[in-house]
Amino acid sequence: MNKGTIYIFFGLIASGKSTLAELFAATHHFSYYNTDRVRKELAGLAANERRLDELGQGLYSPEFTEKTYQAMLERTEQDLQQGAEGVVLDGSYSRRDDRRKVLALAGSKGVDVFFILCTCSDKEVKRRLDLRAKDPAAVSDGRWEIFVKQKEKFESPDELVPDQLLQLDTEAEPKQLLALLERFSKERT
Numbered sequence: 001m002n003k004g005t006i007y008i009f010f011g012l013i014a015s016g017k018s019t020l021a022e023l024f025a026a027t028h029h030f031s032y033y034n035t036d037r038v039r040k041e042l043a044g045l046a047a048n049e050r051r052l053d054e055l056g057q058g059l060y061s062p063e064f065t066e067k068t069y070q071a072m073l074e075r076t077e078q079d080l081q082q083g084a085e086g087v088v089l090d091g092s093y094s095r096r097d098d099r100r101k102v103l104a105l106a107g108s109k110g111v112d113v114f115f116i117l118c119t120c121s122d123k124e125v126k127r128r129l130d131l132r133a134k135d136p137a138a139v140s141d142g143r144w145e146i147f148v149k150q151k152e153k154f155e156s157p158d159e160l161v162p163d164q165l166l167q168l169d170t171e172a173e174p175k176q177l178l179a180l181l182e183r184f185s186k187e188r189t
Helices: 017-028 035-042 062-081 096-109 122-133 144-153 174-188
Strands: 005-010 031-034 086-090 112-119 165-169
Touching: 005 017, 005 096, 017 031, 017 086, 017 112, 017 174, 031 035, 031 062, 035 062, 062 086, 062 096, 096 112, 112 174, 122 144, 165 174
Parallel strands: 005 086, 005 112, 031 086, 112 165
Antiparallel strands: none
16 A cells, blocks of 8 residues: 655746646545645635735735635645555745655655746746636745745745655656656655
8 A cells, every 4th residue: 555645746836846746646536735725715705815915914924824724734644644655735835844844754654755946937927827816726825026026035945855855847848847846756755
């Protein structure tokens, strides 16, 4: 029996992490948790209800962000206790402290953990944000000005060892990215 694995798709706004994370989770029938969805659920909002709070304010205050990431951990722990083979977490995980908490949970449960850092060019981020702004079904509230602030505050994942971290340029085709991710995961389990 597989002991379970936690996959964390992380990076800046519009880096392609949600698209790839959702596709990966669906392909493997893994649990999938997205910080934007969990945050809005905790606030009693519909997933696509827009909130234009600034970074660090309202739904995006440090307290609400902490509450969101804690809920992600609790759901992951519950799924693992119920025998889930895989749990996919999707969020910026821009702080080392949030990543360390996932590492601690994985260690306490004796499961593997892999971090997938999703990146793309600023030009592609801008294009994606422009498309998202026109999409009434979009869940993320990310905007260019938030991206700029987030980029300044993002803490490099230098606490992770190479066997735990895969960096993907999400401007490549999703099928190609999934193949790289599959190979990375199989080589380490």
